[in-house]
Amino acid sequence: MATTTAAVTLTSDLLSDNMSVSASTTCMKAGTTADGLDMMEYGYVDIASGTAYDIIGNTPTANKATKLYIKNHSTDETYYISIVLDAQAVGRLYGGDWMFIPTDFHDANADVEITATGGTNKICYALFHEGTTLVAS
Amino acid sequence: MATTTATITLDSADLLTNVLSFSTTASLTKAGTSTGLAETTGLARTNFTNDPVQSKVIFRSDDATNNGANKVYLKNLSTSATQFFTVYIDEEEMGRLYAGDWAFFPWTATGGTKETFIVTIANTWAAGDTWTFDGITTTAANSTVANIATQINNQYYPNWTTTVSTAAITFTARHSMDAGTVVTATADGATVTAGDGDAVISSSALGVATESDIIVVPSVVTTMDLEHMLIKE
Numbered sequence: 235m236a237t238t239t240a241a242v243t244l245t246s247d248l249l250s251d252n253m254s255v256s257a258s259t260t261c262m263k264a265g266t267t268a269d270g271l272d273m274m275e276y277g278y279v280d281i282a283s284g285t286a287y288d289i290i291g292n293t294p295t296a297n298k299a300t301k302l303y304i305k306n307h308s309t310d311e312t313y314y315i316s317i318v319l320d321a322q323a324v325g326r327l328y329g330g331d332w333m334f335i336p337t338d339f340h341d342a343n344a345d346v347e348i349t350a351t352g353g354t355n356k357i358c359y360a361l362f363h364e365g366t367t368l369v370a371s
Numbered sequence: 372m373a374t375t376t377a378t379i380t381l382d383s384a385d386l387l388t389n390v391l392s393f394s395t396t397a398s399l400t401k402a403g404t405s406t407g408l409a410e411t412t413g414l415a416r417t418n419f420t421n422d423p424v425q426s427k428v429i430f431r432s433d434d435a436t437n438n439g440a441n442k443v444y445l446k447n448l449s450t451s452a453t454q455f456f457t458v459y460i461d462e463e464e465m466g467r468l469y470a471g472d473w474a475f476f477p478w479t480a481t482g483g484t485k486e487t488f489i490v491t492i493a494n495t496w497a498a499g500d501t502w503t504f505d506g507i508t509t510t511a512a513n514s515t516v517a518n519i520a521t522q523i524n525n526q527y528y529p530n531w532t533t534t535v536s537t538a539a540i541t542f543t544a545r546h547s548m549d550a551g552t553v554v555t556a557t558a559d560g561a562t563v564t565a566g567d568g569d570a571v572i573s574s575s576a577l578g579v580a581t582e583s584d585i586i587v588v589p590s591v592v593t594t595m596d597l598e599h600m601l602i603k604e
């Protein structure tokens with residue numbers, strides 16, 4: 235099986251004592267410790283401002299332990315991409331920000347939609363999944 | 372200025388034919404600026420043990436800046452591989468957080484509208500008269516309406532915050548929620564007065580529910596724990 239680990243470390247001096255939070259997970263298939271996520275889609279794209287795009291064009295299998303990583307590589311701090319799930323706003327990923335979320339493509343509308351603001355945003359993304367339905371040609 | 376950083380490392384020796392390894396660090400700043408995020412809820416842990424399974428609101432949109440560069444961290448502390456939390460933003464499912472999995476994402480925190488109303492203390496009041504609202508009773512210390520209004524304003528209400536201007540107290544709901552067709556009316560407050568004192572409620576405005584609360588639902592009724600933190604503007 236493939237073994238992929240995702241680790242996060244959050245550090246801050248926001249509080250009176252230093253804060254450091256770390257977490258690491260091995261990206262497993264849904265409901266198992268025996269088999270890791272073994273498929274991946276990766277991209278690095280320029281997103282022109284103004285138009286909404288589905289960042290994942292095909293349809294990963296629903297109700298799985300799919301993980302999505304997105305980073306906004308824009309260096310202008312005023313640039314951002316809006317992340318939307320099925321018309322529900324999630325958040326804004328400003329230049330330099332990244333996100334790592336579980337995603338469940340539970341129906342035809344549950345796409346991850348991004349819209350760039352400020353100018354052309356450079357986006358890197360990686361999807362770790364258990365299978366996908368490719369778009370027929 | 373506070374400095375908060377978030378680092379992710381993704382590694383795999385065998386997913387691809389070559390080693391996959393990358394790491395990136397973001398300095399968490401306020402929207403569109405280089406100024407660091409200044410507030411956090413701190414790290415917290417919430418237990419879910421309910422039969423039947425019940426959802427919980429982990430973060431309310433009201434508590435963060437709308438369209439801010441807020442960041443949410445979630446981790447499923449379960450050790451049983453089959454146990455997962457389903458993460459929702461308002462009513463939209465984001466995905467399943469299986470045992471040991473974590474998530475970190477930006478949060479728009481789209482707010483709603485908090486219900487408001489104004490109550491005006493008027494006419495003849497006497498010391499000992501009372502006004503009761505939201506389970507809180509205020510007993511007039513004297514007959515001056517402005518003083519009584521100040522007394523009412525100084526109370527702590529479970530579901531409302533207040534401000535006062537002369538004899539008028541503005542009540543604002545602590546949380547945005549749909550109030551339907553119901554507006555707070557004079558009858559919702561109970562006045563007991565020896566004279567003709569009244570507390571007329573006016574300028575009621577309906578509330579509208581928030582649209583992006585962070586809600587999680589456990590997959591089982593047995594004990595599950597979620598670790599969570601919000602870093603916000």
